[in-house]
Amino acid sequence: MLDLKITGGTVVDGTGAERFRADIGVKDGRIVEVRRRSGDDDGLSADAAEHIDATGRFVTPGFVDVHTHYDGQVSWDDTLEPSSLHGVTTVVSGNCGVGFAPVRPGREQWLIELMEGVEDIPGSALAEGITWQWESFPEYLDAIEKRSLAVDYGTQVAHGAVRGYAMGERGARNEEATDDDIAAMARIVTEAIEAGALGFSTSRTEAHRAIDGEPVPGTYAAEAELFGLGRAMAAGGQAVFEVSPQGTAGESPAEATMRELDWMTKLSAEIERPVSFTMIQTGGAPDLWRRQLERAGAALDQGIALYAQFAARPFGMLFGFTGYHAFTHRPTYRKLKAELEHADLMARLADPAVRAAILSETDLPPQPVPMFDGLYALIQYSVDKIFPIGDPPDYEPTPDMTVAAIAARRGEDPLATMYDLMLDSGGTAMLMLPFFNYAEGNHDAIYEMMTHPAAVSGLSDGGAHCGLICDASYPTFLLTHWARDRHRGPKFSLEYVVRKQTLDTATLFGLSDRGVIAQGRKADLNVIDMDALRLDVPRMAYDLPAGGRRLIQGASGYDATVVSGIVTRRHGADTGTRPGRLIRGVR
Incomplete structure (x- = not known):
C-alpha cells in the first residue's frame, strides 16, 4: 500500500534529461518507484492512500x-x-x-x-x-x-x-x-x-x-x-x-x-x-x-x-500607492494618508482637484531615518526607466513602454502619467523600476x-x-x-x-x-x-505581525505541491498539512 501515487504525468526529473511519461509511487516520504509508461501500459497498479491523476500535466521535483x-x-x-x-x-x-x-x-x-x-x-x-x-x-x-x-x-x-x-x-x-x-x-x-x-x-x-x-x-x-x-x-x-x-x-x-x-x-x-x-x-x-x-x-x-x-x-523595486512611490512627501498626500483607509484614500486620490494639488506641490524634506525615506526622489528622476508591470506581469518590457514614453505619447508631464497609472485597478497597480540585470x-x-x-x-x-x-x-x-x-x-x-x-x-x-x-x-x-x-x-498585504506589510505574488497552474510525500498545496490552496522540517547539514 503506497501513501501516494501520481499517475499519467510527464516527468521532468530534474537532471536535465528528456521528459518521459511515468507513474510515481511514494511511501514513508520517499519515492519508491518511477515506472515509465508507453502505449497502452496500465502503469503503476499498487493501491495508494491518495492518488493524483497527472494526465496532461508535468511532474517535477520540488x-x-x-x-x-x-x-x-x-x-x-x-x-x-x-x-x-x-x-x-x-x-x-x-x-x-x-x-x-x-x-x-x-x-x-x-x-x-x-x-x-x-x-x-x-x-x-x-x-x-x-x-x-x-x-x-x-x-x-x-x-x-x-x-x-x-x-x-x-x-x-x-x-x-x-x-x-x-x-x-x-x-x-x-x-x-x-x-x-x-x-x-x-x-x-x-x-x-x-x-x-x-x-x-x-x-x-x-x-x-x-x-x-x-x-x-x-x-x-x-x-x-x-x-x-x-x-x-x-x-x-x-x-x-x-x-x-x-x-x-x-x-x-x-x-x-x-x-x-x-x-x-x-x-x-x-x-x-x-x-x-x-x-x-x-x-x-x-x-x-x-x-x-x-x-x-x-x-x-x-x-x-x-x-x-x-x-x-530584472532586480529592482515595485511601487504604487500601496507602498513606496513618487508622491509620499507631498503635503496633501501625507494628510490624506494619515486620515483615510485605503479604499477611501484611493477615491480621494482619483478626485481631479486632489490630483492637481498633489502634482503641483513641493516635496517635504526626507528624514535621515528610517531607511528608504528618500526613494520618492529616486522614483521622480527615473521616469525613463520605470514601466507599468501589467497583468499578466511583464518583466521584459521594451523602452517604448516606460512612463516617460507613455507620457510623451499622451503629451503630458511624466509624473502626471505615473500618478494615473498607479490609480489603475482601484489604486493597486504596480510600476517596476529595474536597477540591475x-x-x-x-x-x-x-x-x-x-x-x-x-x-x-x-x-x-x-x-x-x-x-x-x-x-x-x-x-x-x-x-x-x-x-x-x-x-x-x-x-x-x-x-x-x-x-x-x-x-x-x-x-x-x-x-x-x-x-x-x-x-x-x-x-x-x-x-x-x-x-x-x-x-x-x-x-x-498587511498580514505580518503588528499589521506589517509585504508584497505577495501568487500563481495559478500548480495542481499539487508535495513535501515528503504529503500534499501541502492543491490548486493553489494550502491544505493545512505541515510535513516540512528543519534540515541539518551533512556531518
Whole structure:
C-alpha cells in the first residue's frame, strides 16, 4: 500500500534529461518507484492512500530556493509564504551576513534593526513575531526543529550576528578583529556547522546597512578574519561560504569585484568547500558580470568550487500607492494618508482637484531615518526607466513602454502619467523600476548567466524587501518566461529550467536526497499544468505581525505541491498539512 501515487504525468526529473511519461509511487516520504509508461501500459497498479491523476500535466521535483531571509518569519509562520506559493519545497535562509542567532540577551532589538535595514522587513513585525527561544546558534536550530512547516527549512550562520555576539559593540561598529576575536568567532562558527548550519554568510556590500545607517558587521573584515572563519566552517563539516561582495570606497566596481574574487578563489581552494557569491549586472559596469563568470569558470576548471548566484529577471523595486512611490512627501498626500483607509484614500486620490494639488506641490524634506525615506526622489528622476508591470506581469518590457514614453505619447508631464497609472485597478497597480540585470533593456545578460556552469539560480530574497519586491516568485517566472512565453529572444527547454532550480541548487548545499525524481529520493514534487501556469499581479498585504506589510505574488497552474510525500498545496490552496522540517547539514 503506497501513501501516494501520481499517475499519467510527464516527468521532468530534474537532471536535465528528456521528459518521459511515468507513474510515481511514494511511501514513508520517499519515492519508491518511477515506472515509465508507453502505449497502452496500465502503469503503476499498487493501491495508494491518495492518488493524483497527472494526465496532461508535468511532474517535477520540488524547487530548492537557496537565497531567502525567513530567519525570523520561520519562528511564527508555518507556511513560509510567498515561497511556498511557487512550488518551493526547500528554502535556505541566513544569507547576506544577517540572521538572529547567536544573540546575547538584551541584544535582540539590535539584530532586528540590522535585518530591517538590510532586508526591509518591518521591525515591528519582527519584534512582535519572533519568539526568541534561543541564545546560541544550536539553540536556534533546536527551536526551529520543534516547528512543523509547509516546506523544509535550512539556514546558515550569519557573520553579522556572530561578530556582534563575540565582539559586542566593537563588532557591531566594524572595528578590526584581533586574533582573540577571530578565535572566539571561529568557535561559534564551528559549533553552528556541527549543529547543522548549511553554511556561513557574510556581506561586503556597503549598501547593506542597519536601520541606523551602520554597515553590516563584517563588511570591512580583513582576510585574516574571513579565512579564519572559513577554516572554522570547514572544520565543522560540509557547508557553503556565501558572500555578498563589494570592495571598499574609492575603488572602481571592476577593481573591487575582481579583488574580492581573488580571495574567494583562494579560500575555496584552501578549505575545499564551495564559495558562492551574489552577482548582478549593473548599469555602471554592464559587462563586469562576464568577467566574474569567466573567473568562476576558470576556478571550476581547476577543481575549485566557486559559484555565482544570479537573479532570473530584472532586480529592482515595485511601487504604487500601496507602498513606496513618487508622491509620499507631498503635503496633501501625507494628510490624506494619515486620515483615510485605503479604499477611501484611493477615491480621494482619483478626485481631479486632489490630483492637481498633489502634482503641483513641493516635496517635504526626507528624514535621515528610517531607511528608504528618500526613494520618492529616486522614483521622480527615473521616469525613463520605470514601466507599468501589467497583468499578466511583464518583466521584459521594451523602452517604448516606460512612463516617460507613455507620457510623451499622451503629451503630458511624466509624473502626471505615473500618478494615473498607479490609480489603475482601484489604486493597486504596480510600476517596476529595474536597477540591475536590465542595463540594455533586455534579458540577454540573464540568458547568458543561466547558461554558465558556474552560475546558480538564487537571489529570490524570499521573506525580505517586503515593501519593494516580490522575487520569491522566481520559480514560476523561470517556468513561464524562460521555458514557455519569451518572444523577445531565445528561451530554454523546460528540462533545463527545472534542473536550474532543483538538482543544481540542491547540489550546491549538499542536499543530495532531493532535487531529482528517482527511486530513493525524498518525495518533494510538483504537479503542474503548464498551459494554465500564470503569475499573478503583485499585491500589498498587511498580514505580518503588528499589521506589517509585504508584497505577495501568487500563481495559478500548480495542481499539487508535495513535501515528503504529503500534499501541502492543491490548486493553489494550502491544505493545512505541515510535513516540512528543519534540515541539518551533512556531518
